[in-house]
Amino acid sequence: MTYFQCDYASGAHPKIIKNLVATNEVNTLGYGNDRYCKSAAQKIKKACDTPNANVHFLVGGTQTNSTVIYSILRPHQGVISADSGHIAVHETGAIEAKGHKVLTLPSVDGKITAKQISDCFDMHKNDPVRFHTVQPGMVYISFPTETGTLYTKKELEELSQICKDLNLPLFVDGARLGYGLMSKECDITLQDLAKLCDIFYIGGTKCGALFGEAVVITNDTLKKDFKYIMKQCGALLAKGRMLGVQFDTLFTDNLYFEICKSAVDYAVRIKKAFEEKGVNALANSQTNQQFFALSDEYLEILSKKYLFEVYGKTKDNLNYIRVCTSWASKKEDVDELIKDIKSL
Template identity: 50%
Template sequence: MISFKNDYSEGAHPQILEALLTSNVVQESGYGEDSYCQAAAEILRKKLGNNAVDIHFLAGGTQTNLIAIAAFLRPHEAAIAAHTGHIFVHETGAIEATGHKVLTAEVKDGKLTPAHVEEILNAHTDEHMVKPKLVYISNATEVGTIYTKKELRLLSEFCREKKLYLFMDGARLGSALCSAGNDLTLSELPDLVDAFYIGGTKNGALLGEALVLCNEELKQDFRYHMKQKGALLAKGRVLGIQFLELFRDNLYFDLATHANSMAYKLRDGLKEAGVSFLSESPSNQIFPIFANEVVQELKESYHFEIWGKVDERHTAIRLVTSWATKEEAVTAFVKDIRRILQPQ
């Protein structure tokens, strides 16, 4: 079976595994105070062109979202997200479990705009309701779309005007930044958002996310929040080593570029076969629509996620490519689609 189910089915890039093995018996301090985490944070600050940001390494995306949002908000404050947002749909109520409500806006393309946020602000007017304080966005979004520089700047300016924190989920930030049509750079993000993270789990690392705190208000006591919620790893070096390898040269962006190129090859092949799509995604997630019987036939040879019904006879599926996706796997899928849809 070939899997297009997600971008974390494989382990880690060999360069990372080699670095973990080479450093295995080196004795280091714990809890992220080791030389590897310090070196990785320094490299990231150089890539960001910003020495003032705080950088913390955490194990996974849900953990990062949970700890960050819980730390940023006071008890009566709430987060705003798209109705497709990961914290609303796929994190088992993790944010709500900390006592913070997630307020959602219906969006067409996975992206929030100032108008979406303003509508929610206008509906929450006094102390009898939760107070919206944080805007959560994902880049790339859960439906594969990306924010342009203009879109992010407009949202950033609006949030600052309204005294809202802007927090970017970067689980697939590598794919977003390497996407066709992207005009954002990594170094521009600290000026546009209050906090964001650089996803390693879905871009070649064994595990790990690098959380970047840009706003001074959010930095104080953050390690206390990490420790209290079980995220201050005794062997934090494991995370630092991986980000050191990902950003020592250009590996992080090379891996994201490969994942995207495999998605484009897959998308173009399906378009040539007459397949339509649920969204126009420039990232490593694509959402083709097939007749229900075609989906059932594909399940015999491929793993993928059912995204949802389009109508009674058609279903959208999600295909995700990764740093390790082989071109032969893409070619095989396209060939099978042509065989199924265009029988001789």
């Protein structure tokens, strides 16, 4: 069975494994106070061109989202998000569990606009009894989004500007950041992203690591005491060096980006193959996750060899599936899938 079901189905990139093995017997201090974390943080700051940023390493995406948001908001504030945002739908209420409402805005292609944020803020501000409603306190977006789409540089600049104007920290969930930045349709760089938001993270779990997300805090006002909150949230790994070694490897010789690139190329090829076969893509994805409406017949045939994520039925009674490539996807497997799609 070949997995195109998700991007966290295999272990880590061989170079990471190699370095974990090589450093396994080294003794270090715990909780991120080790040379590997320091080195990784340096390399990340350099790659982001943010020499004054703080870099912290956490374990997983839900943990990172909830820890970051919890560290920023005051009790009466909520976080603005697309209604399709991961924090709004797929984290078992982790944000609410820490006391905050997710203020959802209707999304198009998984994205929200500067205008929507501005309107949401104004509606609240102009409400004469606004203290009866949750105050917008920050903005969360995903890059790429949950449906694989990308904000353009212009869109991101507009979001960034309105957030600055309204004093709302902008937080970018980069769980699949590598796949976003490596998309041919992406017109921003890591440095652009770092400049345009206040805090973001570079996803490792889905982009070559065993696990790990690197939070980059560029806005000085958000830096204070972050490590306390990590610890309280159970997000401070005792053997932090595991995270250091992994990100140090990923940010050596551009590995993080190299390994994400092929996955996006593969995904786009698969999309093209399905579309040529008359299968509709269900999202305008430009990255490694592709969504399709597949007939029972097609699904049955392909499922003999391939594993996809099946979410349920569309209203046309087709199967709503995700085909997901990753840094670990092999060219020969992709070629074969495409051949099999053509033969449907």
